[in-house]
Amino acid sequence: MAKLPFLRTGQLAISALITVVVIAALYLAIRKPPYEVDLATVTQGPMTVTIDDEGETRVHNLFVVAAPINGRLTRIELEPGDPVVAQQTIVARMTPTSPDFLDNRIEASVRAQVQALEAVIASSSARVEQARAEHNLAAQQQARVETLFKRGFATRAALDSADAAVSRSNAAVSEAIKATEATRFDRDAARANLVTPTTQPQAGRSLAVRSPTSGTVMRVAQESEAIVAAGTPLVELGDPRDLEIVTDLLSSDAVRLLPGARVLIDNWGGAQPLNGRVRRIEPFGFTKISALGVEEQRVNVIVDITDPPKKWAKLGHGYRVVIRAVEWESTNALQLPVSTLFRNKGKWAVFAVENGRAKLIPVTIGWMNDERAELLSGLQKGATVILHPSEKISDDARVEAR
16 A cells, blocks of 8 residues: 555656647647748849840941942852952943833834824924015015115104014024924934844943942842842942941830940850940831730930950851840949849838748848849848748748758
């Protein structure tokens, strides 16, 4: 009977231990595990905000040599890349074309027109004779009136009338003669349409088209022999070392740039971006349909490459590049990833990590690009922040690095 108190004490200890284990198990089961998150650090260093878009290289001064006359173009032997010298290199040769052959209907019409003009000439010749006869009669009448006037048997008015009649008749003769000559010219022009054309170019009438500038053949628009009209583009010439870049920016982006802004030229094929400067922002915008079918107002921006030509010697006319026009840059900006930011009560905020717990911190943001944001206030350099915070994260929530 004396052992009963010790047995009762052991049972109580075992019960207490079981109770502690059960409570601990329930606590572990109920307690939420810490959320796994991706972390980043607030840093300080260079930061750049750019306006990015695709661009295209082009020769600054591109000369298009066109056919000066209607004629037969001989085959152009020049090829893209060949050098040319101003006023020396012959880029093309042309000969005037012969007139086309007339079909039977047109020929009959032209012959009838010639006959009609012959009849008009005959009629005009008759009018010339009539005008001359009237002039002779007016001259005789004027002589009689003048004699009578000298004798006192005619008035001054009668003499003036006779003089005017002579002048009118003289003018009528001149008019009839000129009309006859004009009709003869029309007849000769109509007869020229009946001249039989020849298929052979006229010897000694070949026209050499020379290069207007020194440079390189960029493109041959018409290589084969052909009959071309005046103004037809034949060859494009330019200096491939004098390249510029044109890009069409959204008008809302173009107004944020100024001439002289620094430009980074990327994706041009080289290992490092090229440097450039905005030379001109054109004042005239235009409408362009985007790939999604949306109408956009665009503005051409011209960029000069400031790096030496030997660095981009393989670039040519019409090559694709990506331009990054610098809108703002700093060499020592406090910054953090854009993916850490979210809106809280209409203001920017982040979740910082302190002692394994998330802390909601309001922040003030300045400039921002696609990856980084300038941090004006709220955190210090070296602070740890959560990337892509989900809706599960709340203030004072337990977190751990993923």
